[in-house]
Each structure stands twice: as structure tokens, then as C-alpha cells.
Amino acid sequence: MSGVRLRRLLAAAGLPVVALAALAGCSAGRGEAGGRSVIVLGFDGMDYQMVRHLMAEGRLPNLARLAESGGFAPLETSVPPQSPVAWSEFITGLDAGGHGIFDFVHRDPATMTPYLSTSRAEAAERCVGVGRWKFPVGGSVELLRRGQPFWEVLEEHGVESWIVRMPANFPPSGTASRELSGMGTPDILGSPGEFAFYTSELFAFEDESISGGEIYPLDYWQGTAEGTLYGPPDPCQPGEPQLSTEFSVYVDAERPVAKLVVGEEQRILEVGEWSDWVPVAFPLPLGELPVAARFYLKAVRPELELYVTPFQIDPASPAMPISTPDGFAAELMTPTGRYYTQGMPEDTKALEAGVLDRDEFLAQAEFTGRQFIEQYEWVLDRFESGFLFYYFGNLDQVSHVLWQTLDPGHPAYDAERDPRYADVIPGIYEQLDAVVGATLERIGDDTTLVVMSDHGFTSWRRVMHLNEWLKERGYLVLEDPDRPDPGLFRNVDWSRTRAYGLGLNGLYLNLAGRERDGIVPPAERQALLEQIARELLATADPATGEPAVTEAFFSEQYRDRGYLEIGPDLQVGYAKGTRGSGKSALGDFTGEVFSDNLEDWPGDHCMDHRTVPGVLLSNRPLSRPVGRLTDLPGALVAEFGIAQFPRADKLAAR
Amino acid sequence: MFGARIKLDKELIARVRRYSEIAGYSSPEEFITHALEKELAKLDGAESEEEIRKRLRGLGYIS
Numbered sequence: 001m002s003g004v005r006l007r008r009l010l011a012a013a014g015l016p017v018v019a020l021a022a023l024a025g026c027s028a029g030r031g032e033a034g035g036r037s038v039i040v041l042g043f044d045g046m047d048y049q050m051v052r053h054l055m056a057e058g059r060l061p062n063l064a065r066l067a068e069s070g071g072f073a074p075l076e077t078s079v080p081p082q083s084p085v086a087w088s089e090f091i092t093g094l095d096a097g098g099h100g101i102f103d104f105v106h107r108d109p110a111t112m113t114p115y116l117s118t119s120r121a122e123a124a125e126r127c128v129g130v131g132r133w134k135f136p137v138g139g140s141v142e143l144l145r146r147g148q149p150f151w152e153v154l155e156e157h158g159v160e161s162w163i164v165r166m167p168a169n170f171p172p173s174g175t176a177s178r179e180l181s182g183m184g185t186p187d188i189l190g191s192p193g194e195f196a197f198y199t200s201e202l203f204a205f206e207d208e209s210i211s212g213g214e215i216y217p218l219d220y221w222q223g224t225a226e227g228t229l230y231g232p233p234d235p236c237q238p239g240e241p242q243l244s245t246e247f248s249v250y251v252d253a254e255r256p257v258a259k260l261v262v263g264e265e266q267r268i269l270e271v272g273e274w275s276d277w278v279p280v281a282f283p284l285p286l287g288e289l290p291v292a293a294r295f296y297l298k299a300v301r302p303e304l305e306l307y308v309t310p311f312q313i314d315p316a317s318p319a320m321p322i323s324t325p326d327g328f329a330a331e332l333m334t335p336t337g338r339y340y341t342q343g344m345p346e347d348t349k350a351l352e353a354g355v356l357d358r359d360e361f362l363a364q365a366e367f368t369g370r371q372f373i374e375q376y377e378w379v380l381d382r383f384e385s386g387f388l389f390y391y392f393g394n395l396d397q398v399s400h401v402l403w404q405t406l407d408p409g410h411p412a413y414d415a416e417r418d419p420r421y422a423d424v425i426p427g428i429y430e431q432l433d434a435v436v437g438a439t440l441e442r443i444g445d446d447t448t449l450v451v452m453s454d455h456g457f458t459s460w461r462r463v464m465h466l467n468e469w470l471k472e473r474g475y476l477v478l479e480d481p482d483r484p485d486p487g488l489f490r491n492v493d494w495s496r497t498r499a500y501g502l503g504l505n506g507l508y509l510n511l512a513g514r515e516r517d518g519i520v521p522p523a524e525r526q527a528l529l530e531q532i533a534r535e536l537l538a539t540a541d542p543a544t545g546e547p548a549v550t551e552a553f554f555s556e557q558y559r560d561r562g563y564l565e566i567g568p569d570l571q572v573g574y575a576k577g578t579r580g581s582g583k584s585a586l587g588d589f590t591g592e593v594f595s596d597n598l599e600d601w602p603g604d605h606c607m608d609h610r611t612v613p614g615v616l617l618s619n620r621p622l623s624r625p626v627g628r629l630t631d632l633p634g635a636l637v638a639e640f641g642i643a644q645f646p647r648a649d650k651l652a653a654r
Numbered sequence: 655m656f657g658a659r660i661k662l663d664k665e666l667i668a669r670v671r672r673y674s675e676i677a678g679y680s681s682p683e684e685f686i687t688h689a690l691e692k693e694l695a696k697l698d699g700a701e702s703e704e705e706i707r708k709r710l711r712g713l714g715y716i717s
Contacts, residue, residue, distance in 0.1 A: 082715075104713055113703065114710060192712040211711035348714040400714060488703050504715060582717035586710055599717055606715070 037385045037447040038639050039439065042090075043432050044083060044167070044183075045396030045605065046453035048074040048613045054429050062437035066451060066617040074613035076628035077455040079553050080505035080571050081609040083183060083396070084118050086454035087167035089629040092147030093646040098560025099147040101168060102567030103503030105585060109515045112489060114502060114586055116192075118168050118184040119143050141171055141320065146563055150633035150645055151176045151387060159640050160386035164332075164379055165372070167391065167454075170343065171321040179324035180332060182391050183343035187310035188291045188319065189232050193342050196308040197355045198227050205353070212349025218249075220304045225249040229262070231282040231289060231311065243282035243289060251300045258300055269297040274367065277338035279314065290314040292338045296360065307355055309364075313341045335378035336371050346397035352600045361401070362424065369394035369428070373435055380442055387636070392435070395428045399457045403603025407459040411596035440619065448622070448639055452632060453614035458576055460597050460604035462541055464548050465581040466501030466572060468593045473535065475499040478589070489587035495519060499532060502587065504580050504606040506568030507532065514565075529554060529569055536572060541594050548594070550575045551608040559630075573608035580606065 054060050055067065066072065078086040078096065080103065088099040096102045106117040121141045145168050151161035152175040163169070163176040167183030187193050195213035197205075200220035218225045231243035247262040256271035260278075267275045275295040281288040291311040298305035313320050315329040315338055322341055323329035333339065345368050351361040369392070376390045404410035405421040439449055470476040477496040485491060489500065494517035497510050509525055512518040520528060533552035541548045551573025555564050574580060579597070583590055605612040616626055624635040637645040662670075667682075674685035710716055 104715060105710060113706060115706070116710065116713075191709045194712060211708065211717070212714075344714070349712065352714075352717070397714070488707055490703075582711075582715060585716050586707060601714060601717070604715075 035385060035446060036640055037383075037443070038387050038450065038636055039380075039383075039443065039447060040387075040389045040450045040452060040636065041432075041435065041439065042087075042166075042389060042391040043395055043451065043453045043615075044391065044393045045399050045455065045457050046429070046432070046451075046615050047399075047456035047458070048615050050425075050429065050457065051615050054426055059426065059430055060433040062433045062440060063451065063617055065440065066436065066449070066619050070618035070620045070622075072615070072617045073626075074456075075452060075616040075626070075632070077605075077609050077612060077614050078629055079551075079558075079609045080573070081455040081605050081607065081612050082504060083454055084168045086614075086629055087183070088118075088145050088147070090452070090454065090632055091145070091149045091166065091168065093150065093630050093633040094147045094560045095558050095630055096560075096567060097555070097558030097564050098562055098646075099145050100563030100566050101145055102571075103506050105503040105506075106566060107502050107508070109511075109518075112494075112516055114488070116184075118145060119170055121190060143169070143171055143173070145169070148646060149173050149175060150637055151389075153637055153642060153645050153647065154387050154640060157640060157642055162379065162383055162386070162388045164376075164389065165391035165393075166389060167343065167393075172324045174324050176324055177386075178328050180329060181322045181343070183393060185313070185322055185341055185343040186320075187342045188289070188313055189311065191310075192344060193310040193347065193349065195310055195347055195350045195355065196229070197350070197353075198225075198306040198308070199303060200225065201303040201305075208353070210353045212347075213353060213355065215355075218304055218306070220249075223251045223253060225251070225304050227306075229280060229282075229293075229308065229311075231291065234284075243284070245280065245282055249304060249306065251304065256300055258297055258304075260295055260297075260306075267295065269295065271297055271300055273297055274363070277312075279316070279338075280311065289319060290317045291319075292316075296356075296364075298360070307350065307360075309340075309345075309347065310342055312338070315339060315341055332375055332379070335374045339371050339375060340368055344393060344397060346394065348397055348401050348601070351401055358402075358421070362398070365394060365398050369431065373431070376435065377438060380439060387640075392432060395425075395432060396457075398428055399425055399603045400601055401603070403457065403459055407461075407602070410459055410461055410602050412598050412602050447619075449619040450622070450636070451615065451617040454629070455605045455609075455614050456612040457603055457605050458607070458612055460577065460579045460602055462543065462548070462578045463581045463595045463597050464541070464574060464578055465584045465590050465593055465595070466507065467584045467587065467589060468591070469536075469539070470499050470501060470507075471589070472593055475532065485589045487586065487588045491589070492587070498528060500587070501572070501580065501584055503568065504582075504585050505571045505573070507570040507572050509569050511569075525569070533570060541575075541578065543594060543596075547575050548578050549573065549608075551610065573610075574606070576607055576611040578607065579604045 055064050078089045082104055084101050084104055085096050088101040092099045101117050105114050107114045119141055151163055154161045161176040162178040164180045165182035170181035170184040172179040172181045198216050198218045200218045205215045218227050227247050228244050229247055233240040233242050250259045258269055260267045262278055262280055265278050269275055277292045277294055280291050280293055292314045293311050294309045296307040298307055313322055315333055318329050346365040350356040402421055402424055404413045405418040475498045477493045478491050479493040483491055498520050499509050501507050509520045510518050511520050536549040536552055539548045549572055553571040555567055555569055622635045624638045626632050626635045634645045670682045674682045679685040
């Protein structure tokens with residue numbers, strides 16, 4: 001049982017929950033740093049080459065205005081170029097060695113178990129009995145990103161800071177005047193997002209491995225279906241059963257219409273229609289756990305099919321800390337009502353599973369993007385002065401799943417279907433350009449507007465299975481090569497394994513004294529790493545004859561220090577167009593070193609970081625030069641006349 | 655021996671008696687309980703690893 005779940009249950013039960021961070025003192029907005037304002041728009045995954053290309057075609061007039069008046073340049077991204085790593089660089093001005101986020105996925109060397117890198121949930125210490133009920137006590141959730149956020153320094157100098165949907169900031173730092181956590185914020189189950197799909201079809205998806213969601217059978221008879229919605233487990237009941245609540249669907253006898261009933265909520269939906277946000281309450285012994293979801297009626301005949309979004313932490317009554325102050329999450333409902341609080345809300349997993357088709361996915365993603373644009377405009381209207389950051393993630397997620405529509409050479413390119421979608425991604429660039437235009441219209445001459453992205457984007461054509469490569473070269477040994485792979489390294493013979501891959505770019509040595517069953521003596525570490533790096537850089541993809549890896553980055557190359565022991569010994573920078581396998585990332589073995597990428601994830605950026613720069617544009621030249629992400633927060637702080645960021649004591653750790 | 659009866663073959667019971675004594679268990683029941691708990695703990699661990707794997711696969715990046 002995770003601490004996240006326990007906090008949720010505690011809060012929902014109305015029991016006191018100790019705040020993770022104190023509220024920031026409210027500043028006057030202008031303070032000692034003067035009356036300047038800076039607005040930063042964070043466009044996740046906006047690619048430098050793509051912006052240049054669309055700008056040249058005249059499709060991004062507002063970004064072109066920025067390029068003319070303030071500048072437009074590539075922004076060197078992090079090593080590795082993964083969003084949590086890159087955004088942590090932007091937040092702290094430190095590289096991964098200093099902020100401690102090296103990948104989406106880290107591992108505990110004592111247990112060799114992988115975990116999500118940006119936050120950790122601690123389970124409750126005990127359950128306390130109140131009458132005939134029991135309640136969890138002592139759970140918590142902790143942000144694992146280290147280093148000082150730049151807005152903390154702004155606030156110290158009296159600059160009111162609004163930080164909305166910042167990635168790698170869950171739970172929120174508590175040190176900005178206004179904060180809403182972004183990427184890394186889980187759904188109510190504590191996962192990145194787990195949809196539910198209800199179908200009356202017998203044995204649907206039975207032989208398929210579904211990730212990111214659950215398939216549930218529906219009992220459908222004479223136009224009526226009954227089902228159960230499932231929440232998190234209740235840790236204080238024997239067997240920790242999942243919290244649950246019932247729902248019903250009544251299908252019209254003639255028309256493709258159904259009535260959905262969940263508790264006291266009712267919605268009439270046509271086939272192909274999405275509901276608005278439906279508040280759902282999971283009953284608890286005392287009180288209830290409030291969540292929110294949207295329902296999509298996919299079909300009513302011959303089978304009934306209903307998709308349910310991951311259950312969101314309800315912004316109206318958050319069961320976990322997602323904003324500063326606590327009420328800001330509810331305040332943000334003013335323009336749109338409830339909204340996605342889950343960090344990455346575009347449901348790419350439902351698309352991958354075939355639960356949503358491409359058009360249905362795009363409708364969901366489009367709704368998400370539009371809702372956050374409306375929210376941003378509302379925030380902008382209320383922001384008076386100081387510092388404002390707002391994050392847009394739609395471009396990144398849609399680019400991941402539709403990039404082959406821009407690349408006829410991609411192995412998954414479908415010459416019949418894909419040309420119809422070739423303008424979707426450029427269309428989102430235009431939509432974000434319009435956001436910039438709307439911002440320019442509303443700001444005065446005293447405001448600096450900065451547009452930035454964490455990394456660029458490119459086609460992901462070829463897959464390299466790093467653990468298979470290590471196995472082929474004898475660095476990794478299986479206990480029983482003939483045994484079907486159980487995943488998660490469970491068939492690895494650690495007594496004969498010297499190196500393993502984990503995460504999307506990480507390569508670790510099985511180091512004596514660090515890993516649970518480490519065998520590589522520390523004295524041999526450097527020579528072994530150099531040998532592996534040489535071999536990686538000399539490896540060619542047999543299908544193309546081109547190098548598969550173009551960058552081998554040793555942990556000692558990080559400029560900052562303090563948390564190197566958490567991360568990999570070597571970051572593998574795959575050649576542009578090649579990426580590490582998602583299966584290998586969690587210690588699964590596929591039987592081949594290279595393969596075509598045929599998954600519903602044709603675009604990516606987790607490659608040689610030099611090949612996927614982000615963008616930096618501004619309406620006036622910044623007073624400090626910025627070449628890489630780590631330079632940017634110092635330059636933003638300098639706009640307010642604050643001389644040094646990161647502070648000297650943080651730099652001393654370098 | 656158990657709240658619920660479990661049928662074991664005679665030869666196995668004889669071996670349980672013999673080894674429980676050698677290993678210093680106070681009774682064959684204690685030996686069997688310990689052995690079962692150890693095996694079940696392994697299975698519980700595997701389940702929780704599956705839970706972890708499922709959660710990580712919820713990231714679009716990981717298939």
C-alpha cells in the first residue's frame with residue numbers, strides 16, 4: 001500500500017494530514033527586485049528544426065515576431081534528454097548530478113527494483129482503530145528532485161511567482177505564491193494514468209497484454225448494464241480490497257444513446273460522445289474519497305463499450321497536495337470547471353491498447369489542450385506582475401504517437417492512412433503560436449516573454465535492446481537462457497553479470513559494494529566502463545549500417561555533484577532515429593538486439609542529446625546569454641536584477 | 655495439525671518429522687508453517703514486483 005494512497009484516504013476521511021510544505025509568504029509582486037514581469041511559456045517537446053521549418057513557411061507569425069525582436073536559438077537539452085531530467089535542470093540550474101533525476105526510472109541497488117524517479121510514496125506506519133473502523137496513519141509522498149527551485153530565490157527577493165503545471169514538481173514545492181504540480185502528478189491510483197474500459201464482449205482483449213489500463217466485463221442484458229468503478233485499495237481492511245462504487249448504463253431501444261448513472265450523477269451520451277467531468281465518490285467508513293473522470297460511450301450495439309479516463313485527483317477537493325496554496329487547484333476550475341490533474345493526461349496508453357482509435361485519441365488530446373489554453377488565458381488575466389510560468393504538454397504527447405505521419409520512411413508509416421494526419425502536429429505548433437500571439441496582445445512593454453522547450457523531437461525508427469546487446473557481448477548472463485523471460489531481470493544471473501541497462505538511457509555496472517549482488521570491483525570500474533563505451537560507439541545497426549550509438553556520457557562528466565550515486569554509470573546517447581527499447585528499460589529480454597519500431601509511439605527524443613535541442617525565443621534579448629537549459633533559470637532571475645542563481649552554496653557542491 | 659486438513663503422503667510426513675527434528679524445530683507443525691510462510695513471502699514479493707512493473711508501464715515511453 002503506497003503512502004500516496006494512505007494520504008488520500010486520510011484526507012478523504014477528514015482526518016488531519018500534515019502539510020508537506022508550508023505556504024510561501026505572499027509577496028507584493030514587485031518587491032525589492034523592481035516592477036519587472038517575466039512570463040515563461042514551457043512548450044514540452046517543441047523542436048528547433050520544426051519551428052524553423054514552419055516559421056519559414058509563414059505558419060508561426062507570433063514566434064517569428066519573437067525571433068525578430070528578441071532572438072530565436074536552439075536550447076541545449078539535458079543528458080539524457082528526458083522530460084523529468086530536463087525540467088529539473090530548468091528548475092534548479094543544475095544538471096542531473098546536482099538535482100538527482102537521471103531518468104524516468106531509477107533503481108534501488110539494494111533490491112534491484114525499479115521505481116519512478118521524481119517522487120516516492122511512503123506507506124503508513126500503522127492502522128489506527130476508531131470504533132469499528134480502522135484508518136491509516138503516517139503515510140507521505142516526497143518529491144525526490146533536489147536543488148533549489150529558481151522561484152524560491154525570486155520569492156526571497158519579493159517577486160511573486162506563479163508556477164503552473166511545472167513538471168517534476170509533485171508534490172508542489174510550497175515555495176511559490178501560486179503553484180499547480182504538473183508531469184509526475186499521479187492519478188488517484190498512484191500511477192501515471194490508468195484508464196478503465198468496460199465491454200460486454202466476452203473475452204475481449206483476452207490474449208493481449210494491456211498496460212496503462214484495465215479491461216472489465218460488463219453484464220449487459222435487455223438494454224441495461226451494471227458495472228463497478230474501482231479506486232485505490234483500502235489498506236486497513238483485510239486483504240486490502242479496492243474501494244469501489246457501482247454504475248449503471250441504460251441504452252435506448254432504438255437510438256444510439258445511453259443514460260449513465262454514477263451515484264447521484266446522470267449523463268445522457270450518444271455513441272461517440274464524451275461526458276463532461278463526472279464527480280465520483282468512493283465510499284469510506286467515514287466520508288468518501290472524491291475523484292473525477294470523463295466517460296466516453298464508444299458503442300451500444302451489438303456490444304456496449306464504455307471508456308473511463310483515469311480517476312483524477314479532484315481539483316475541487318484534492319486528496320493529495322497538488323497546489324500552493326491548497327485552494328489554488330479549486331480556483332483554477334473557474335474558467336473550465338474540473339480539469340485533468342494527472343501530469344500527462346493525453347491517453348496514449350488507451351491508443352496503444354486499441355481501446356481508443358486514432359480519432360478518438362485525438363479528440364481526447366484536443367480537449368485536453370484546449371482546456372489548458374483556456375486555463376492559461378484565465379491565469380494570464382489575473383497575473384499582475386512578478387513571474388509566471390505555464391506549461392503545455394499536448395505537443396509532446398501527440399508528437400510521440402503521430403510522428404510517423406511526418407516521416408514516410410518510418411517503418412510504421414501507413415501510406416493510405418497517415419497522409420490524412422500529416423497536419424496534426426504542425427497544427428499544434430500553430431495553436432501554440434496563437435497562445436504566444438494572445439499573450440503578446442495582453443502584456444505591456446515592461447514584461448519579458450520567454451518561450452522555451454525542454455527538448456526537441458525526431459522520428460524513432462529503430463529500437464536497440466540494450467540488455468540484449470550486453471548479453472550478446474557477455475556483460476550480462478541469464479540464469480536459464482531457455483526459460484521464458486519473466487521480466488524485471490528475474491532471469492539474470494547476477495553472480496556473472498557485470499553490466500545492465502535500466503531506464504531509457506541508463507547503463508549501470510553491477511558494482512561490488514553498491515548493487516545487491518555486485519561483482520565488479522570498484523578498482524576495475526573505469527576500465528570496464530571505457531571498454532563498454534568503446535564497443536557501444538563502434539556498434540552499427542545491421543539494417544542501416546549506421547552507428548547505433550553516438551554519445552557515451554560517463555557520470556563523471558556531469559558538471560554538478562551531490563547525487564551521482566543515484567544515477568547510471570553511463571548514459572547511452574542513441575543515434576538520432578534510434579532509441580532504447582521500452583522493454584529493456586525494465587529488464588525484459590526480447591531475443592534480438594535491434595528491431596523496427598512498430599509501436600504506437602513513432603516519435604521520441606531520448607537519444608544523443610545533441611541531436612534534439614529545444615527552443616528559446618523571447619520578445620527582447622535576455623540580459624545574460626543562454627546556450628543550455630541550465631543557463632536559463634539564472635538568466636530569468638537576472639531579469640529581476642538578482643545576480644546569482646544557483647546560489648553560491650549550491651554551486652559549491654559542483 | 656491444521657485448522658483445515660491437508661493430505662500429505664506418508665513418506666513426506668516421515669521426512670518432515672525427521673528434518674524438523676534435525677533442524678531444531680519444536681514440532682513438525684512449526685517446520686511446515688515456517689516453510690510455507692517462506693514460500694508465500696516469495697510469491698507476495700513477485701506480486702508486488704508485477705504491481706511495480708504495471709505502474710512503470712503506465713508511462714507512454716515504456717511498452
